[in-house]
Amino acid sequence: MRIIITFFTLLIMMIDSNLAAASDIEGVRLYRSPDRTRIVLDLDDSIDHKMFVLESPARVVVDLADADLKTNFDSIKLDVTPIDRIRTGKRGKNHLRLVFDLKEEVNPKSFTLAANERYGNRLVIDLYDFRVPVSKSLSDIIKTDNRSIVIAIDAGHGGEDPGALGPGKILEKHIVLKIAQYLKKLFDEDPDFSGLLVREGDYYLALRKRTAIAQRYRADFFLSIHADAWTSPSARGASVYALSTKGATSETAKFLANRENRADLIGGAGSINIRDKSADVAAVLLDLSMTATLGSSLTAGEYILKNIGSLTRLHKKRVEQAGFLVLKSTDIPSLLIEAGYISNPQEARKLSTPEFQKKMALAIYSGVVQYYLDHPPPGTALSKNLSKRQFIYIVERGDTLSEIAASYKISVSRLTSHNKLISQQIRVGQKLMIPTK
Numbered sequence: 468m469r470i471i472i473t474f475f476t477l478l479i480m481m482i483d484s485n486l487a488a489a490s491d492i493e494g495v496r497l498y499r500s501p502d503r504t505r506i507v508l509d510l511d512d513s514i515d516h517k518m519f520v521l522e523s524p525a526r527v528v529v530d531l532a533d534a535d536l537k538t539n540f541d542s543i544k545l546d547v548t549p550i551d552r553i554r555t556g557k558r559g560k561n562h563l564r565l566v567f568d569l570k571e572e573v574n575p576k577s578f579t580l581a582a583n584e585r586y587g588n589r590l591v592i593d594l595y596d597f598r599v600p601v602s603k604s605l606s607d608i609i610k611t612d613n614r615s616i617v618i619a620i621d622a623g624h625g626g627e628d629p630g631a632l633g634p635g636k637i638l639e640k641h642i643v644l645k646i647a648q649y650l651k652k653l654f655d656e657d658p659d660f661s662g663l664l665v666r667e668g669d670y671y672l673a674l675r676k677r678t679a680i681a682q683r684y685r686a687d688f689f690l691s692i693h694a695d696a697w698t699s700p701s702a703r704g705a706s707v708y709a710l711s712t713k714g715a716t717s718e719t720a721k722f723l724a725n726r727e728n729r730a731d732l733i734g735g736a737g738s739i740n741i742r743d744k745s746a747d748v749a750a751v752l753l754d755l756s757m758t759a760t761l762g763s764s765l766t767a768g769e770y771i772l773k774n775i776g777s778l779t780r781l782h783k784k785r786v787e788q789a790g791f792l793v794l795k796s797t798d799i800p801s802l803l804i805e806a807g808y809i810s811n812p813q814e815a816r817k818l819s820t821p822e823f824q825k826k827m828a829l830a831i832y833s834g835v836v837q838y839y840l841d842h843p844p845p846g847t848a849l850s851k852n853l854s855k856r857q858f859i860y861i862v863e864r865g866d867t868l869s870e871i872a873a874s875y876k877i878s879v880s881r882l883t884s885h886n887k888l889i890s891q892q893i894r895v896g897q898k899l900m901i902p903t904k
């Protein structure tokens with residue numbers, strides 16, 4: 468009898484606490500991307516919410532049922548967003564109202580995300596701009612004749628999804644964005660190439676959105692930049708991966724593909740439905756067109772791997788293959804580059820220095836350029852400039868890089884990057900290509 472009473476007491480307590488349990492809003496983050504402002508509320512439980520728009524003055528209202536505010540919005544920077552002010556207030560006994568006073572009208576969307584390995588329950592509010600700022604006009608890039616080769620550079624993760632975590636709070640998303648920015652600069656400085664940054668700041672982009680951006684700008688090549696993590700801190704080295712339409716070439720490749728593919732779950736892609744029928748059909752069609760580009764991906768990957776190999780230790784000495792989602796939805800030759808192991812304290816330290824980030828960018832750039840010098844696409848400026856790019860200076864005794872650069876009225880860095888030089892040391896008899904721009 469005593470046991471039964473205890474059981475009932477426990478049951479009543481459980482029901483009682485369930486009824487009273489409000490969901491606490493424990494934190495808030497804001498990410499600005501080119502087309503929207505994302506507000507993420509961290510919750511300790513699931514939540515019911517309602518969102519609507521009010522006009523004159525324009526505002527978005529979010530009503531949260533059974534919610535307690537355990538944080539404040541004071542530290543959130545609103546200066547580059549359409550939000551003027553965020554107000555909160557109690558409604559009735561348990562409900563909470565958030566009001567976003569707006570500087571301009573937005574198109575709001577909201578959804579909840581269940582807890583995962585990185586975060587608890589979340590409510591995501593996306594405020595889409597009506598005027599999407601375009602970082603580069605299409606007509607600038609897309610020319611039919613004498614066009615530059617467009618390299619889409621995708622810095623992995625971002626925003627809600629930090630990627631791999633290294634010692635000392637080093638985050639993959641920050642390191643890969645830096646490498647991507649250096650890489651874009653190298654391509655932009657090259658008269659025959661043009662760099663396109665897929666992710667331009669600290670925000671999340673769904674995996675399929677990343678390739679959609681590359682396709683929109685008719686990129687010739689898609690490079691996704693990452694930094695690896697492994698349970699053992701001794702794992703190290705850079706690797707280059709291509710898509711596999713069959714299976715993974717190694718367990719590491721398979722493990723990595725699984726982890727990178729989970730980014731959409733962590734980053735909150737929102738309305739993605741992979742089981743969608745038409746998406747499945749589209750994927751099959753894309754798989755077919757991809758087999759044609761896979762050969763180019765693997766060949767270019769070897770050039771890149773060779774250059775990275777002269778800079779840092781390689782994890783695997785050949786281009787590996789696995790089913791990466793970010794490489795899957797494109798008919799553009801594409802590679803995923805892991806710049807090193809962020810979980811290895813030594814490599815993490817190296818990866819977070821601008822010097823190494825620049826060298827990594829230079830190695831990737833050099834690999835891509837060497838690949839295209841051997842495989843120039845018809846109609847591109849490169850195919851016409853091949854002979855000019857081959858203009859050669861033979862180093863003589865007593866020459867220095869800075870003197871050679873000065874005599875051709877170009878910068879040392881331009882000469883270094885053009886010749887894919889990892890260091891500034893030159894030797895007598897060495898052939899240097901002189902850039903034409």
Ligand SMILES: [Zn+2]
Nearest residue numbers: 623630693694
């Ligand atoms: Zn990654």
